[in-house]
Amino acid sequence: MDSLQLGSYEFSSRLILGTGKFSSTRVMLDAVRASGTQLVTVALRRFNREQAEDDLFGPLSEIGGITIMPNTSGAATAREAVRAAHISRELSGSPFVKVEIHPNPHHLMPDPIETYEACRILAGEGFLVMPYIPADPVLSKRLEEVGCTSVMPLGSAIGSGQGLSTAEMVRIIIRESNIPVIVDAGLRSPSEACAAMEMGCDAVLVNSAVAVSSDPVAMASAFAEAVQAGRRAKLAGIMPRSGSAVATSPLTSFLGTAS
């Protein structure tokens, strides 16, 4: 069976879904079910009794077959990310952490230096570390060397819907990597997720494209099918490009030759 291996965990789904920006918890839960995802991201937030429905841990746990991957959103430094990871593990019991350190709220680009340091510490503590990173092949290898479980290069800016603008760098990362490569952020449509999988990505992480669509449940299902199609195409072996036409039908003339 073709499965996504992350640490000791095996997932049959290669679609990771974020849980932010949905219009309601109910819609988010329905989208999670429709996506067939087995790994979802969540964020830490201060408890507010006026917004008790913000607490997603219980509802997500009730779906069954879902592993939670807390992120470190809000952290601007390695120290803050490590602290967030410790708190999240206490709350979830999950060994996964999505290391996400973006100090600038205007572009949300990940800080590679702080990210590297946080990953080094957390991998050493036994976390399954999944860093959100710039599409940088050198950083990717360094993160692999310190024990990250995967690398998650951005397709484009978080929530921008600008698609897989880093495609050529992601290709290099895939070629060089010995750990799973997951495109995270910026994907807008299922065709882009399919293209990422055809390229050789091991999974994709999507949030905004599903959450802010007109019908998040239907879009979650569409992404699931696109990811599956892309993966199957990759495994089937995509034909090479040719610089010239190659006929698919015989070109030998037969019309008018009979006498």
Added chain:
Amino acid sequence: MDMISINLNGERREIPASSSVVDMLELTGAGRQQVAVVVNERIVRPDERATTILRENDQVDVLVFAGGG
């Protein structure tokens, strides 16, 4: 009743002196929620909450999982 002032999730809050973390969670409506509790940057695990007594000016954070990408 003697009261103390703590900083709870970024806001000042008066609670009875000698309150434990469990008491504080009940007062804030989080008693039945699955939460993480951090007091003065130290994580207080569930089995420590009944015996952890809050003190004047403690910095307390009560955290849950919300939606995030």
